[in-house]
Amino acid sequence: MKSVARFVPRSIKNLVPGYRSRWRDAYRALLAEIAGLYPSIEFGQTGDTPWIEPKETGLRLHGFWTEGAELELYENLRPDLPAHLPRTHFRLCKDFVNRYRYPHLRPDLKPQYPRDQLHGFHGQHKDALVDLPDSSAVEGLTELFRPKPGEIIIDGGAFLGFGDLRVAAEIGSGHIYAIEAAGACHTLLRQNVEFNKVANVTPIHRAVWKENGTMNLGTTYAQGNSLVTGKVNGFEPSPHAETVGAVTIDTVVDEFGLHRVDMLSFTLNGAEPEAVMGAQNTLRRFRPRFRAPGRYLRGNTPISEMLRELLTACGYRVFTGQRGNTIGIPL
16 A cells, blocks of 8 residues: 555645644654744845855855755645745755754754654754763763864765855864765855855865775765665665766875864765775874764665774774764774
């Protein structure tokens, strides 16, 4: 029956008593965030690129149009969204909430809603620091992962850079090296950094891996791009690919002559273990704090187990959330 239900149009499902209310409850946090955002946001486009200007940020954030699955989500949530929210910019609003309000670089932040009301958010938001099984460590980790002035951060998988721009304002004289593999995403990342004149974020167009070279990146519209596709990762093999330059974190550190690294953040859609393999010198020399999702699979094994083994070998204490979210701090 479930397989049949998948092909029933959402408009028909909405006629079933109780269906709309269940859907509304599942997306309650996202709906509340967008409702709060809407009165103080401007929408526009430059050429073929949409943008939003949330007044709370003083920034103009460029991104992707609402298409595919995001368009279907918009149509289903439309009765509960602000009446004049343009469907064209719904995805940008959703990315703003997911990436700026609650950036991956800040695992100490999450929407204050039950997990079953966090549909539309990423796995990291459903498995944040506060959700770790080791509750005795939460307070210390929360303080440790709060960005501080002067810090140097490497963000692997920066997407559009929303989170980098948020944290850049918090670290002052510090610097973020924002690495993004997908060409379309990197173009928008650079546009966001340059348009907003953010001097302490450096966009880098590379794919983070265990060695330097040239690789094929499986690509989709916007996010969901990965060097690791198919059954190994849980991603469907992409019919599209682009050739990218792969680089190790250790190489990035050498190329930019970094003398400290305070945090490593990876959001690489399954390539996190290989990224750690390519960051051995950085982990052992600079002892940065570490975060990455670990829910992707290699066979039947979540990569959080691989991350734990790799980080432990580098002298790290590792915390794993219920959904595989991986936090590492040096012993």
